[in-house]
Each structure stands twice: as structure tokens, then as C-alpha cells.
Amino acid sequence: MIFAQNLTKMLYQPWPWYVSGPLIALIMALLILMGKRFGMSSNLETFCSIGGAGKFSDYFKIDVKSKRWNLLVVLGSVIGGFVGAQLLSPNPAVNISDKTVTKLQELGFDSAGTAYLPTELFSVESLADPKVWIILLVAGFLVGFGTRYAGGCTSGHAISGLSNLQRPSLIAVIGFFIGGLIMVHLLFPLIFTV
Structure with a gap:
């Protein structure tokens, strides 16, 4: 009974790095050994x-x-x-900092902190706005193009490629981080304040 309660308690919380990290490493080692x-x-x-x-x-x-x-x-x-x-x-609330929630709400994302996907972009009602269509189509194209151009996605390069010590994956991951920083700090405010 106590084991079941502890297991349930553990499942309801985010797993610490010292549990999830070795599990990811174990899975990656098995995939590498199987040639996948x-x-x-x-x-x-x-x-x-x-x-x-x-x-x-x-x-x-x-x-x-x-x-x-x-x-x-x-x-x-x-x-x-x-x-x-x-x-x-x-608790369906998203656990992000209050400062981030405030900044997102200033940009018009009132669902920040309460929804994993902003309803301002991903609800059925938001699809009536042509700007939302343009944003989603351009974003989808850029993600698809970037994935093909980089020879893989973030999970493929950051988890699998780095596990195999591949230099192109290291370069790609550095590019992903730089691109993410540019997007969040420079482009995101420009796109959503217009």
C-alpha cells in the first residue's frame, strides 16, 4: 500500500534529472547498440x-x-x-515563471500559464484570423525546411547525434539555441506587437 502511494506521488511530480537523465542515456545506449x-x-x-x-x-x-x-x-x-x-x-496550469506569464500577456497571450498551447493561436476560433493562418503556415514551413536542411530535428541531433559524438549535431544544437534566443528575444515581440 505504501509503495503504491509513493509511486503515485512520484508520477504526479516532474522527475528529477538524476532519474530522467540516466533513463534517456540508457535508451540511447540501447539504440546505438542496435544500430538505430x-x-x-x-x-x-x-x-x-x-x-x-x-x-x-x-x-x-x-x-x-x-x-x-x-x-x-x-x-x-x-x-x-x-x-x-x-x-x-x-493542476492544468503550466508551471512557468510569473515574469514570463506577464510578458506573454502583454503580447496578447491571455492564456499564458493556463494552457500548454496558447489558445490565441491554436483554438478553432483563432483560425478565423488570417494573421494566425500566416503565422502557422510560415512557422510550419520554417520548421520543415530547417529540419531537412539540418539533417534532423532537435531531438534527433540533441539526443541521438550528441550521444554518437557527431560534430554536425553539435553545430546544429548550437544553431538551435542561437535561433531560439533570436526568435524569443527579437522576433517574437515584433510578430506579436503588430
Whole structure:
């Protein structure tokens, strides 16, 4: 009984780095030993290949069977996200600093601190605004282009690439951080104060 209570208590809190970090390292070591690469963007490539994109572009002519295992990662992420949000989050508020909430609310994001995705951009009602469509389409294009240009996504480079000690992944991760800082501190206020 006490074990179940402690387990439940542990699941309702964020895991400390000394638990989650070694678990990530263990998974990465197993993937490296099995000759597999981890990354979420490779799943999009597989989905496009399954959907028939190989008929239009040689890039998508890949062996889908060898990448099926990675599709389980997507399924696990969806299920894990649902379980985490619906069953293990007694408080739906997002735990970010009050200063960040204030700055976001000044930019018009009244849902800051209460929703994981800002309803000002991701609700059905917000899709009536052409500016939201433009922002989402441009952002989607930039993410897709950047992922393809960098040869992988943030998780692929930062977790898998750095675990393999790949110099291109280190360069990509540094670029991701610099790009993120430029976006948050320079471009984000320009986009949302207009």
C-alpha cells in the first residue's frame, strides 16, 4: 500500500534529472547498440513514404519496414502525452515563471500559464484570423525546411547525434539555441506587437 502511494506521488511530480537523465542515456545506449537512430522528424519522413510521397519525390523512396520501430515512438509520445495531461496532471496550469506569464500577456497571450498551447493561436476560433493562418503556415514551413536542411530535428541531433559524438549535431544544437534566443528575444515581440 505504501509503495503504491509513493509511486503515485512520484508520477504526479516532474522527475528529477538524476532519474530522467540516466533513463534517456540508457535508451540511447540501447539504440546505438542496435544500430538505430532516434529522431521525431524521421517519423514524418516515414509517414510521407507510407502515404505515397515516393511517387512524387525520390527522397521518400525508403525502406519503410526498417523504420517501423520508430513509429512506436510517435505512438508512445501521443499516448504518454495524453496520459500525462489527462491522468497525471491534477493542476492544468503550466508551471512557468510569473515574469514570463506577464510578458506573454502583454503580447496578447491571455492564456499564458493556463494552457500548454496558447489558445490565441491554436483554438478553432483563432483560425478565423488570417494573421494566425500566416503565422502557422510560415512557422510550419520554417520548421520543415530547417529540419531537412539540418539533417534532423532537435531531438534527433540533441539526443541521438550528441550521444554518437557527431560534430554536425553539435553545430546544429548550437544553431538551435542561437535561433531560439533570436526568435524569443527579437522576433517574437515584433510578430506579436503588430
